[in-house]
Amino acid sequence: MGDTFRRAQQLLGSHYVLLTTERYGDVAEYVDQPHHYRLVLALSAQQKVSAIILYHQAQYAYQF
Numbered sequence: 583m584g585d586t587f588r589r590a591q592q593l594l595g596s597h598y599v600l601l602t603t604e605r606y607g608d609v610a611e612y613v614d615q616p617h618h619y620r621l622v623l624a625l626s627a628q629q630k631v632s633a634i635i636l637y638h639q640a641q642y643a644y645q646f
Contacts, residue, residue: 587629594621605645606633620644 587610591598598610606624613620618640624633637644 583631583634585631587623587625587631590623590631 608625622635626632
């Protein structure tokens with residue numbers, strides 16, 4: 583948390599989807615296809631990571 587989204591891209595790669603959510607505003611969602619894990623990074627107005635959410639989609643449908 584606190585790192586820029588650019589730094590997160592360097593660490594996690596470029597396979598993500600940008601979404602705008604009601605609860606967190608702008609987020610970047612990374613998906614681990616073989617295991618169905620989702621990693622969601624909430625982004626502040628300065629494009630810094632302000633929250634990190636990790637969940638398994640098959641076990642929990644996280645509500646944004």
